[in-house]
Amino acid sequence: MHISDKLDSITWFRGSSVRIQRAGLKIHVDPIHVSDDSEADIVLLTHPHYDNFSEDDIARVRTPETLIIAPATMKKQLGDADHFMRPGDMLQLDGFDVLAVPAHNVEKKFHTPADGWLGYVFSVGDTTFYHAGDTDFLPSMFGIRCDIAFLPCGGHYTMGVDEAARAGEACGAETIIPIHWGDQLELADIERLKDLFSGEVMILDRLG
Template sequence: MDLSNITINSHSSIKLAGSTVVYCDPFQITDASRDADLVLITHDHYDHFDPESLDKVCKDDTAFVAPATCIDEVQAYAGDRQAIGLAPGQQVLIDGVRIQAVPAYNAAKSFHPKDNAWLGYVLDLDSMTIYIAGDTDGLRENTAITADVALVPIGGTYTMDAKEAADFVNALKPKVAIPTHYGAIVGNPTDADLFEDQVNKPISVVHKLFV
């Protein structure tokens, strides 16, 4: 899968259009594509678990992965469709996509407590390893992740800000970093430029969210 198949609809609403079509936290979706083979939910805040947007991307056999702490809510939406709850450190294989759950939390804020066991995800899809950080601070434990592409929040307030995200990416060392989670609710377009300016080469910063 190449980078052209990675899109951000809004905020942290991510689509990976590979041999398996994966959405993560679909939000503010306008087109009813109903093409999702797999939907990942990082946590149950309204801007990450949005049933109205899910209605527009999901089909009859869409599978769902979510934190085990949120799985009852997700299963209630999914109905008879497959919904799997994971804890940090667990993994699952669905439709040829290996999905590893990793921690996503705030170390010193109350918005995303560690005890909630909310998630980021590392996916192996079409010979590419993609890390979707979720709503998180730049956790030292996650710098051991190996990824070709890292999608990281930069908007501050609820997550890392641009400088913190750049420091995290510089420690993570992916080939490509894509900034998320700015412009719609928190953060502003200039955060993306600030982030790019502070990311070390040869890491490439690719902009996918245009606000």
């Protein structure tokens, strides 16, 4: 399948909230401002900040069959999740494999290593995705291999454009999809990724 066909199945709502429809699965990461017809097979949660975690939106996409996967440190906020993960944990489900990876700031205090918050590397069909969560560039990204990387680019709470380009190279992504921008950065800032990254940059319209 051509990379453009894979990208047609991806929706960016806002912030870190994305939906991926691949191989018969609907996967939501950090559902926020989602549409009413966005029922999920799998929900991945990165951390409990207000712009990433919405109980109302989770309820909107959740069905009796939906699997919820969250950081182990979110048991207080979401005790009924199906799986809790820590950085380095792996989970193999029918048609869906996921690796939890670290997501945190290096010097800033918005997201600390002690919080145990997550990014995810997951494979669906013949495509491997990396959703970095809210993070700065981390050396551990050199150990990731993916086709498509969702990378935050806002530059205040997370890494910015230059770090995102470096992260895309580190994880071997064919394509970067910038997320978590629009409040701090404008489109012209994000367009710089195309000059900095050796692969493809796909800038999606924000729906939420």
